[in-house]
Amino acid sequence: xxxxxxxxxxxxxxxxxxxxxxxxxxxxxxxxxxxxxxxxxxxxxxxxxxxxxxxxxxxxxxxxxxxxxxxxxxxxxxxxxxxxxxxxxxxxxxxxxxxxxxxxxxxxxxxxxxxxxxxxxxxxxxxxxxxxxxxxxxxxxxxxxxxxxxxxxxxxxxxxxxxxxxxxxxxxxxxxxxxxxxxxxxxxxxxxxxxxxxxxxxxxxxxxxxxxxxxxxxxxxxxxxxxxxxxxxxxxxxxxxxxxxxxxxxxxxxxxxxxxxxxxxxxxxxx
Numbered sequence: 278x279x280x281x282x283x284x285x286x287x288x289x290x291x292x293x294x295x296x297x298x299x300x301x302x303x304x305x306x307x308x309x310x311x312x313x314x315x316x317x318x319x320x321x322x323x324x325x326x327x328x329x330x331x332x333x334x335x336x337x338x339x340x341x342x343x344x345x346x347x348x349x350x351x352x353x354x355x356x357x358x359x360x361x362x363x364x365x366x367x368x369x370x371x372x373x374x375x376x377x378x379x380x381x382x383x384x385x386x387x388x389x390x391x392x393x394x395x396x397x398x399x400x401x402x403x404x405x406x407x408x409x410x411x412x413x414x415x416x417x418x419x420x421x422x423x424x425x426x427x428x429x430x431x432x433x434x435x436x437x438x439x440x441x442x443x444x445x446x447x448x449x450x451x452x453x454x455x456x457x458x459x460x461x462x463x464x465x466x467x468x469x470x471x472x473x474x475x476x477x478x479x480x481x482x483x484x485x486x487x488x489x490x491x492x493x494x495x496x497x498x499x500x501x502x503x504x505x506x507x508x509x510x511x512x513x514x515x516x517x518x519x520x521x522x523x524x525x526x527x528x529x530x531x532x533x534x535x536x537x538x539x540x541x542x543x544x545x546x547x548x
Contacts, residue, residue, distance in 0.1 A: 278300065278301060278503065279292040279482065279490055279492045279494075279502060279503045279504075279505075280389060280492050280494040280496075280500070280502055280503075281295065281368050281479075281500060281501040281502065281503065282322035282500055283295070283306055283330035283497065283498065283499030283500050284400065284499070285478065286299065286300075286501070288503065290310055290318060291308045291309060291310050292309045292310065292311055292378075292390050292499065293307065293308060293309040293486050293499065293501060294308050295307045295308070295462055295466070295501060295503070296308070296383075296446065297385065298511065300462075300503060300544045301503070301505065302460045302462070302503065302505060303385070303460065304384050304385045304427060304460055304526070304527035304528055304529065305383070305384055305459075305460040305461065305462050305525050305526060305527045306325055306327075306381075306382075306384065306385070307380065307381065307382055307383065307464055307501065307523075307525050308380070308381040308383070309332070309378065309379070309380050309381070309464065309499075310378070310379050310381065311376075311377075311378050311379075312336065312371060312373040312378075312379065313376050313378055314373065314374065314375055314376035315373075315374060315376075316372075316373070316376075316479075317370050317371060317372040317373075318370070318371045318379075318545055319368065319369065319370045319371075319373075320368075320369055320381075321367070321368055321369075322363055322364065322366060322367045322368075322369060322383075323365065323366070324365055324366075324386070325365055325383040325384055325385050325386060326363070326364055326383065326384055326386045326390065326425055326426055326427070326428055327362075327363050327369070327381050327382065327428075328360050328361065328362050328363075328364070328381070328382045328395070328417075328418055328425075328428065328430060329347070329360060329361040329363065329369075329371060329379060329380075329381060330360045330379065330380045330381075330382060330384075330417070330430075330523070331349030331350060331356060331358045331359075331360070331377060331378075331379055331380075331469050332352070332353055332358075332377070332378040332379060332380055332466070333345055333349070333350070333351065333352050333353075333373055333378045333412075334350075334373055334376055334377015334378065334379075335347050335348050335349030335350075335373065335375065335377065335535055336349065336360040336371050336372060336373040336377060336379060337371070337372045337373070338363065338369065338370070338371055338392075339369065339370040339371075339372070340361070340363040340364075340367055340369050340370075340390070340392040341363075341364065341367055341392045343392045343393075345361040345392065345393075345394050345424075346358065347359050347361060347411050349377060351489060353432070353434075353466050353467050353521040354391075354434065354466075354519060354521060356397075357397045357400045357402065357417065357432075357539050358397055358417075358451060359394065359395055359396055359397040360394075360395040360417060360418075361392070361393075361394060362390070362392060362393050362394075362395060362418075362423070362425065363392050364371070364389045364390050364391065364392055364393040365386055365389050365541070366389060367392070369435075372428030380464065380523055382418070382428065382430045382487060382523065382525045383428065383525070384425070384426070384427040384428035384429075384525075384526075385427065385527065386427045386428070386527075387426060387427075388426075390424065390425065390428040391439040395417060395418070395423055399414040400415055400416065400417045400422075401415075401419075401422055401488070402414070402415055402416075403415075403416060405441075406441070406443070409438065409439050409440060410439060410440050410441065410443050410489050411436065411439060412433055412434060412435045412436070412439060413433065413434040413439040414431055414432070414433050415431060415432040415433070415434075415441070416431050417430065417431065417432065418430040418431070419453045419535065420533050420534050420535045425533065426533070427526075427527040427528070427533055428525070428526075428527055429438070429459070429526040429535055430523065430524060430525050430526070430529065431523075431524050432521065432522070432523050432524075433512075433521070433522050433524065434520070434521055435478075435512060435513075435514040435519065435520040435521075435522075436514065436519050437468075437514050437515060437516050437517045437518045437520075438515070438516035438517070439513075440510075440511040440512065440513050440514075441510070441512045441514075441515055441520075442480075442510030442511055442512040442513065443510045443511040443512075443543070444510065444539045444540055444543035445481070445483070445508040445509060445510040445511065445539070445540040445543055446508065446509065446537040446538060446539050446540065447485050447506075447507060447508045447537065447538050447540075448461075448526075448528075448535070448536065448537045448538070449486075449505075449506035449507065451529075451530060452536075452537075452538075454536070455536060455538065456536050456537065456538045457528060457530050457532075457534050457535060457536045457537075458528040458529060458530055459526040459527065459530075459535065460503075460504065460505050460526065460527060460528060461503075461509070461524060461525065461526045462481060462501060462502075462503055462524070462525040462526075463501060463502040463503075463504065463524060464500075464501045464510060464513070464522060464523040464524075464525070465478065465480075465496045465497070465499070465500050465501065465502075465520065465521065465522050466498045466499070466520075466521040466522075467496075467497055467498050467500065467514075467515070467518050467519075467520050467521070468518050468519040468520070469518070470517050470518060472494075475497065475498065475518075476497075476514075476515040476517065476518025477495050477496065477497050477515050477518070478495075478496050478497075478512060478513055478514045478515060478518075478520040478548045479493065479494065479495055479496065479511075479512070479513040480492070480493075480494050480496050480502045480509075480512050480513075481493050481509070481510060481511060481512075482502065482507045482508070482509045483507055483508050484506075484507050484508070485506060485507045485508050489506050489507045490503075490505055490506050490507040491507070491528075498537075503519075508540050509511070
């Protein structure tokens with residue numbers, strides 16, 4: 278399973294559940310849960326650390342005796358959000374008075390770090406690339422921005438008609454100082470146009486080794502693409518429809534770092 282259409286990985290309360298038991302990944306995990314107004318969602322973190330990230334709406338996260346208030350946001354295209362980190366081996370409750378949709382980005386880990394708040398104003402927003410390869414990267418839990426044991430997570434906004442995740446790159450080998458081994462999950466939302474018409478995008482993953490991952494998927498809101506290995510990119514947004522994706526990464530390396538290798542046959546001036 279590499280391309281995951283909306284609804285194909287729904288389980289229980291989750292509109293999307295990509296845990297190692299069903300995704301085939303060893304470390305990275307992602308869940309998306311819709312919480313009705315005035316209700317709660319509870320879960321056990323198990324062997325994974327998690328970040329509770331509002332996609333729409335706000336919530337209160339109860340974790341380890343801590344109460345973390347998240348203001349959230351109107352939607353993923355309206356700006357960055359605050360978030361909550363919760364540790365492994367804990368019982369978590371998310372309550373939302375007005376309701377909303379929330380991503381749970383997770384990674385199997387060893388260390389048990391404290392629950393804590395991530396502030397929206399402290400999220401580094403990077404404008405990467407130029408021209409039709411320009412995009413916005415929100416480094417809310419990148420390796421150098423927020424302390425986790427294994428989890429790395431960022432958001433990307435690609436304007437309509439633009440390419441991102443370009444040049445194609447990979448991180449599926451352990452090469453000290455050059456490349457880190459990281460599994461990755463892409464979760465997509467596509468902005469509707471002024472008439473309310475939903476849009477789409479495309480995601481490419483192609484082999485870096487014989488028998489490696491090979492997929493070209495048309496993606497819409499609620500879809501996901503798994504990258505256990507291989508070159509990935511470009512991510513292409515339909516003209517007139519900005520594309521959002523949440524990247525969740527984790528791997529077996531002792532150091533939590535994001536080192537990638539660009540495909541040698543593509544122009545590197547668009548990074």
